[in-house]
Amino acid sequence: MMGRRRSGCGSGVDVDPRDDVEGVGDGVEGTGDKARIGNAGWLPALGLFVSISAGVVGTDWDLDLFCRLVYPASFRPLLLLCFCLLLLVEAFLLPPCPSRHTVFYFCAFWGTFVVSGVFVSPPVFSLYVAAAPFLAAVLSRAEAATAALSDAPWVVIADGPHSGTGGEKEMKKKKLLSLSTLSLSLSLSLSLSLSPHLPKTVMFKAVILIGGPMKGTRxxxxxxxxxxxxxxxAGFPMIYHHIEACTKVPNLKEIILIGFYQHNEPLTKFIEECKQEFKIKIRYLLEFTALGTAGGLYHFRDQILMGHPESFFVMNADVCGDFPLLEMLNFHRGNPSTCYGTILGTEATSQQSLKFGCMVxxxxxxxxxxxxxKPETFVSNIINCGIYLFNPEIFQPMETAFKKNCCDNFKLNAMDKALGLDSHILSREMIxxxxxxxxxLAGTNKLFIFHSNKFWSQIKSAGAAVYANRHYLAIYQSSHPERLAISKDGYPKIIGDVFIHKTAEVDxxxxIGPNVTIGKNVKIKAGVRIRESIILEGAVLQDHCCILYSIVGWNSVVGAWTRVEGTPNDPNPNxxxxxxxxxxxxxxxxxxxxxxxxxxxxVQVPPExxxxxxxxxxxxxxxxSYKNQIIL
Structure with a gap:
């Protein structure tokens, strides 16, 4: 049965409480003033659900879809244009009922928060956006209740936007726009007044420089x-130890690998496995060419600064050690506000320091x-370990170096052309x-040193890998004792620190030992003796062979009673x-x-x-047999 409806001019026609009320917004049935209040009844619940969901997502910047879409400046003009179009549609085309008012309020709050995103960090901005639907629903609910109590004539329209006289329509639009302007002003004032006082989420990143195929010739x-x-x-890829150390730093949300290795299956598989194991975001950014130790950082600076990290670690992949990242972070936070970065330093002998970066x-x-x-004469015993902690301001001197390179390259190129020479100039982004x-930056109160006496070394050659293997296995005693093999009845005799992969077969x-790593699917037959060596995946060691200070490659076979031996190159213990x-x-x-x-x-090595x-x-x-040779 069709019920009687109020006219657009509010003439006070009675409504039969037994009749259904139609055409008042979203089709909710009810009677009298209760119908007006019920029009937006479902919206607060929906707004609260969206708010809670978006708020949970917004607590972690890495999953914050709002920040990814809205916060970048390139998207903001388009979103503001959409916001303005929604305002026009709401104000001039739609009949003003409470549920449509909610749409307008949501647009008003949401548009305001888009603008306020300029002044706050992405985590705070995500909370703003999450609050928009809830605030809009509550305000619309209050409006519906107020309209019902005051019997306002402009809340319900009898026959759509064409009912009533022109003066009544104009009055409705003016009241609607005035209320809209008021809500927009209140939300803008609230957001801008609260934004400086809301806490910002502390977040860190790490960058690992992995180089490329032109490197690693030694x-x-x-x-x-x-x-x-x-x-x-020690049973894991070199940079696995870097990633593991980074994951122990609280609030470190992302690890970025930068290099110029082409995407390949081993690298992609390793990244995916680490993401699953450590539950952290890991990305590989490919340089278009070798850009130097800082060129890649500057080239991908927008990716590094995404999410506004407070600081970020930078680690060279060819260093190994017991990385004191947490202690380094605590030291870095105690530096003056002018600090751009902290360098991990250690001591070396006077002669060896000439082969490293030296710091006074x-x-x-x-x-x-x-x-x-790498000075030609002695400068200092304190050397650079290739591990840094930078503030975002470090990109300022990188920009200066980039501009200087551009200027120098232009001058050299012009000179070569004038002399008729072929230009051979490094990339302007090589920093x-x-x-x-x-x-x-030295001497400007912007760089500081954090000293470490823990194990540290470079891995520049195969011999250095055996040395690093020894020390990583020693670190396992305190950090991961479950990774070390132990002697048991019915198992091989273990001496010292030894890592044996669970898929390896050892008679x-x-x-075995000390300081031995045995990889996946390795088969070691009866009577084999191994010491200070790395046996890689799929290798087979036949009966009674002896492996000392050596690396046996993937899927190689060493015959029975064969001796493979190298000469260690350890630091002078004295x-x-x-x-x-x-x-x-x-x-x-x-x-x-x-x-x-x-x-x-x-490689197939024959017996005896x-x-x-x-x-x-x-x-x-x-x-x-071979001695002191390179077998090509």
Whole structure:
């Protein structure tokens, strides 16, 4: 049955309480004043649900869809245009009933918060957006209740936008626009007054510089089959230890890998496995060419600064150690407000310091007063460890270096053209962190040193990987004792620190250790002796062979009663702060320097031979003994 409706001019026609009320918004049935209040009854519940859902999502910037879409300046003009169109539709085309008022209020609050996003951080902005539907629904609910009590003539329209006289329509529009302007002004004032006082979420990031295929030549032949940063040390890829250390820093939300390795299956698989294991976002950003130690940072600065991190770590992939990142962060936060960054430093001998970046510091404040990369004469015993903690302001000196490079390249290019020479100029985005950034910042109260006496070394060669393997296994004693193998009845004899992958097959008569890593699907037959070595995935060691100070490559086979031995290259234990020496491959008279023995992938070593201090390239089938040779 069709009920009687009130006219647009509010003439006071009675309504039969038994009749249904139609045409008053969203089709909710009711009687009299209760119908007006019920028109927006479902909206507060919906608004609260959306608010809670968006608020939960907004608490973690990494999942905040609102910030990703709205906060970037490039999207804001389009969204504001849509907001204005919604206002026009609401004000001039739709009949003004309470449920449609809610739409307008939502547009008003939401548009205001889009504008206020300029002044606040993304986490705060996400809370603003989450509150918009709830505030709109509550305000519309209050309006409906007020209209019902006051019997306002402009709340309900009898026959749509064409009912009543022109003067009544104009009055309705003016009242609607005045109320809309009031709500917009209130929401804008509220958001702008609260934004400076709301807390900001503290968040950190980490960047790992992994280099590219043109690097790691001293690591060959091991880097021929696998990117050097993925080479397993102590059972896990090199950069796995970096990522594991980063995940122990509270509020570190993202890890970015920067390099110029093309996307490949091992790298992609490793990233996905780490994301699942550590429950953290990890991305790989590919440089279009080698950009130097700072060029990649500057090139991807927008990606690094996305989400407004307070600070971000930068780590070189070819360093290893017991990374004191949390202690470094606490020290960094205590530095003056002028600080741009903190460098992890350690001590070396006077002679060895010439091969590193050297820093002179203030003993009182630990400020970097002078920085020289690989000086020709002694400068300082304090060396750069290749691990940094930067504030976003570090990109200012990088920008200065970038502009200087552009200017220098233009001048050199013009000179070459004038002389008729071929231009051979480095990319203008090639920025060296040590020479172009640290050296100019030294002595300006912007760089500081955090000292560490914990284990640290570089992994520049295969010999360095064996040395790093020893120390990472020692760290497992306190950090991951479950990773270390132990001697049991019916199992091989274990000496010292040994890592054996769960899929490896090791005969119970073997003697393993100290400082040995055995990878996936390795098969070790009876009577084998291994010491200070790394056995890579899929290798097979036949009966009674002996492996000392060596690396056996992927899917290689060492015959029975064969001896594979190298020469260790450890730091001098009698010199305090001595670091691992990375000798050249050849001596001055052209002979191969004694070092660990490296057997490449898929190499067949026959039984009863000796391989001493040699390097064997992949896919070789040996037929005799070798000493101090490179087998091509």
């Amino acid at each position: 690591f060959r032949p091991l880097s021929l089959d696998l990117p050097k940063p993925l080479f397993p040390v 510091e203030s003993k009182e404040t630990h400020e970097v007063l002078h920085y020289v990369e 060296r962190l040590e020479q172009d950034v640290f050296a100019p 119970a008569s073997c003697v 010199k305090p702060f001595a670091k691992l020496e990375i000798p050249s491959l050849f001596t001055n008279d052209g002979r191969l320097n004694p070092s660990i023995t490296v057997i490449g992938s898929k 031979v000796i391989i001493l201090n040699s390097i064997v390239l992949p896919d070789k089938d040996l037929n005799s």
